[in-house]
Amino acid sequence: MAKIEGGCLCGKIRYSGEADPLAAVVCNCTSCQKQTGSAYSINLVMPKGSLDIQGEMEVYTHAGDSGQPVYRNFCGNCGSSVISELSVMDTIVILKAGSLDDTSWVKPTTEIYCDSAQEWTRVKTELESHPKMLPS
Template sequence: MDNTISGGCFCGKVRFSIQGTPIRQRACWCRDCQYLASGNASINIAFRSQDVSVEGELSHYESLADSGNRMRRSFCPNCGTHLFSGQVAFPDYVVVRAGTLDDREIAAPQSIIWMDSKPSWGWADPDIPHHPRHVPAVPPPVQD
């Protein structure tokens, strides 16, 4: 049975495949993610970078997040779809945007971060853990 996770951008010029399991899945209400998710929380799934293969050209944008982490965001230069992000300090991990997955059912958040930045009308699943800001970055050890 093939356990490949796949996805791509809106125009199809960038495709990716993942041969691994998610490390963490969460929704983020930080202000940066609200920009990227058209005002909503972004839904993010973290994987080991070595498990992700990308076909097609990506453009990148780096910025300093409210958490103090330097973030690198990757997107399709043709259609602008935001596909990946990651902390510059932790290159062994990549965050994949749930909307870019072919099977979005695997992306159900297990927690929500940056609740302090959520607008009053924003929805947050009451049945999963909520965090007021960023959860301290303690990535799991990379196992081969």
């Protein structure tokens, strides 16, 4: 079982948990690209309530593809993105895997929003790929 432990760049936000991630998903959506300033985010899908979070996060809310709100929680001090919540999937939280203290065990199996993937990232062809969100 994975020991989930990590936090933001400055250390004001810390989290821990014992639950295994339900999935590890590379997200190429343009919102993740903007938020991370990178090519994609690596999202660990965690059961809601499975993380013990220390520190107060800021929240930026915007409409996702579904038109429903996406809540992007980040550290107001250093700006690191830590957790996202989707109002359309209220049994899970999405943990940004780059915020883990130890990322060595993270193995993404699925890639979503490939329609907006940056061209140079199209090398991880072993991943199950979807043009947009996972089919429900």
